[in-house]
Amino acid sequence: MAERNQLNRSQIFIVSEDWYFVSHRFHLAIAAIGMGYHVGLLCRFTHHRDIIKNAGVQVFDWSMNRGSSNPFQEIRSVFGVISAIKHFHPDLLHAVAIKPVVYSALACRFTGVDSRVFALGGLGFVFSSRKRFAQISRPLLVFVFRILLSGQQSCLILQNPDDRFVLLSAGVTDEDQIRLIRGAGVDTKYFLPQSVPDGTPL
Numbered sequence: 001m002a003e004r005n006q007l008n009r010s011q012i013f014i015v016s017e018d019w020y021f022v023s024h025r026f027h028l029a030i031a032a033i034g035m036g037y038h039v040g041l042l043c044r045f046t047h048h049r050d051i052i053k054n055a056g057v058q059v060f061d062w063s064m065n066r067g068s069s070n071p072f073q074e075i076r077s078v079f080g081v082i083s084a085i086k087h088f089h090p091d092l093l094h095a096v097a098i099k100p101v102v103y104s105a106l107a108c109r110f111t112g113v114d115s116r117v118f119a120l121g122g123l124g125f126v127f128s129s130r131k132r133f134a135q136i137s138r139p140l141l142v143f144v145f146r147i148l149l150s151g152q153q154s155c156l157i158l159q160n161p162d163d164r165f166v167l168l169s170a171g172v173t174d175e176d177q178i179r180l181i182r183g184a185g186v187d188t189k190y191f192l193p194q195s196v197p198d199g200t201p202l
Contacts, residue, residue, distance in 0.1 A: 012040040012090040014081060014100045016066050018048040025096065029057055037092075042084040060084040066099060074103075081107035091115065098124050105148035118149055119157040121183065127166060145172040152177075159183030 011032050015021045021029075021043055029039045033056050041052060042060040053059055062084070064077040081103050085093070094117040095104035101118045108116055126137045149156055150173045157179050158164050164180055167173060 008036050008038055009091040010038040010040065010089060011092040011094060012042060012084065012088050014042045014062075014084075014093065014095040014104045016043060016064060016097055016100055018043050018045045018052065020096070022048045022051065025094070026052070026055070028094075030055060033057075040084070040088045040090065042081065058088065060088070064099060064103070066097075078103045078106055082110055085111040085113060093117065095119070097121065102144060102148060105154070108153075109148070114153065116154045117157060118154060120163065121159055123163050123166060127163075142170045142172065146170070149173050150177070155179060157181060 011029075013021060013025055013029060015025065018041075021041060029041070029052075032039050038058070039056065040058040040060060042062045044062055044064060045059065049059060060083075062077070062080050063073075064080065065073060077099070085107055090113055092115045093104055093108065093113045095101045096119045098120065101120060105116065105118065126134045126141050145167065154173070154177060156167070156173055156177055158167070159181055160183055161180065164178055167178070168175060
């Protein structure tokens with residue numbers, strides 16, 4: 001691990017893909033570096049490793065597959081998070097999306113990260129679908145969330161009030177642990193469909 005002043009703090013981001021980090025979290029990493037943080041990133045790298053490293057971010061490869069349901073692969077993914085945390089020793093962990101959040105929260109149980117930020121853009125298929133698999137899986141995921149995401153060390157970032165209501169109703173965490181931010185969607189009460197104007201299309 002790179003040498004750093006003991007007064008400096010460290011932060012690790014855990015996301016699924018490097019392209020997502022560049023488009024959605026890179027600016028936060030740059031800001032943290034500017035504040036004196038030592039910043040790390042655990043994800044699957046495809047095309048953006050050099051851009052991220054050249055910005056001063058320490059990178060860790062992660063073989064997590066978003067679409068995998070292979071239990072051995074998923075266990076390997078959890079150990080990948082544990083390994084990165086033990087190597088980097090972050091003061092703050094910031095994980096994004098359901099799998100990275102769940103695996104990071106589980107890893108934190110074994111590694112003792114002081115502060116944890118878990119960001120969910122949505123609750124996914126399990127909470128939105130009426131299919132039988134989703135209905136069976138939902139109570140299990142709520143149980144996992146309740147165990148892993150609660151506690152004063154954790155902050156849960158959500159993007160819509162419906163998800164906030166679902167998680168509070170299920171007793172996943174306390175209201176003061178949730179931060180509701182504006183999402184990437186469109187306000188359909190403000191942006192209304194318009195009729196197509198006459199004339200030649202541009």
